[in-house]
Amino acid sequence: GAVVSQHPSRVICKSGTSVKIECRSLDFQATTMFWYRQFPKQSLMLMATSNEGSKATYEQGVEKDKFLINHASLTLSTLTVTSAHPEDSSFYICSAPGQYYEQYFGPGTRLTVT
Amino acid sequence: AQSVTQLDSQVPVFEEAPVELRCNYSSSVSVYLFWYVQYPNQGLQLLLKYLSGSTLVKGINGFEAEFNKSQTSFHLRKPSVHISDTAEYFCAVSDSGGYQKVTFGTGTKLQVIP
Numbered sequence: 001g002a003v004v005s006q007h008p009s010r011v012i013c014k015s016g017t018s019v020k021i022e023c024r025s026l027d028f029q030a031t032t033m034f035w036y037r038q039f040p041k042q043s044l045m046l047m048a049t050s051n052e053g054s055k056a057t058y059e060q061g062v063e064k065d066k067f068l069i070n071h072a073s074l075t076l077s078t079l080t081v082t083s084a085h086p087e088d089s090s091f092y093i094c095s096a097p098g099q100y101y102e103q104y105f106g107p108g109t110r111l112t113v114t
Numbered sequence: 115a116q117s118v119t120q121l122d123s124q125v126p127v128f129e130e131a132p133v134e135l136r137c138n139y140s141s142s143v144s145v146y147l148f149w150y151v152q153y154p155n156q157g158l159q160l161l162l163k164y165l166s167g168s169t170l171v172k173g174i175n176g177f178e179a180e181f182n183k184s185q186t187s188f189h190l191r192k193p194s195v196h197i198s199d200t201a202e203y204f205c206a207v208s209d210s211g212g213y214q215k216v217t218f219g220t221g222t223k224l225q226v227i228p
Contacts, residue, residue, distance in 0.1 A: 101210075
């Protein structure tokens with residue numbers, strides 16, 4: 001099946017710094033990718049839809065200036081958390097749609113802001 | 115807009131016993147339905163999906179689900195669970211229009227007891 005990777009798997013950063021998370025589709029092309037945030041013991045919250053070659057579409061309540069998304073190629077989307085604060089600590093997951101309406105998920109990135 | 119309700123946040127069950135995880139959805143349009151499984155600190159994996167056709171869908175690891183349009187349900191079942199089935203299970207829905215934006219339920223933690 002299709003594989004989606006994320007890097008890094010874990011990152012710890014200091015408050016006020018920025019962190020970049022990469023999401024790659026390894027064996028297929030993805031014109032669209034999705035970014036989710038998952039709080040402990042909760043469901044996935046869709047943050048934004050990443051579109052190759054155009055601006056991302058953000059969900060209501062998600063700060064676009066804080067969570068910068070770039071989808072520069074058909075296999076790579078990046079999420080940059082700018083000026084991170086402890087409340088941004090979370091599990092971030094990306095996904096890419098498959099050929100038959102399923103989603104292929106990356107393994108997730110655990111962000112801890114100290 | 116769609117919504118997904120998973121009525122049980124946790125389901126404890128003894129090993130080799132049957133299990134049913136409940137999922138109800140609401141939508142004003144035709145939908146596709148999915149079950150995903152998440153093991154600790156990992157991304158989500160597709161268990162099974164319903165797009166059209168037979169309402170009984172079989173997935174990986176011995177799981178199956180039945181789509182009931184009149185009751186707007188898509189309950190997940192397994193006749194005999196194993197310790198390795200301990201995980202978080204998410205029901206999800208997307209509209210059949212092709213955009214593939216997915217709405218997730220809040221998840222059900224399946225705890226298999228030896």
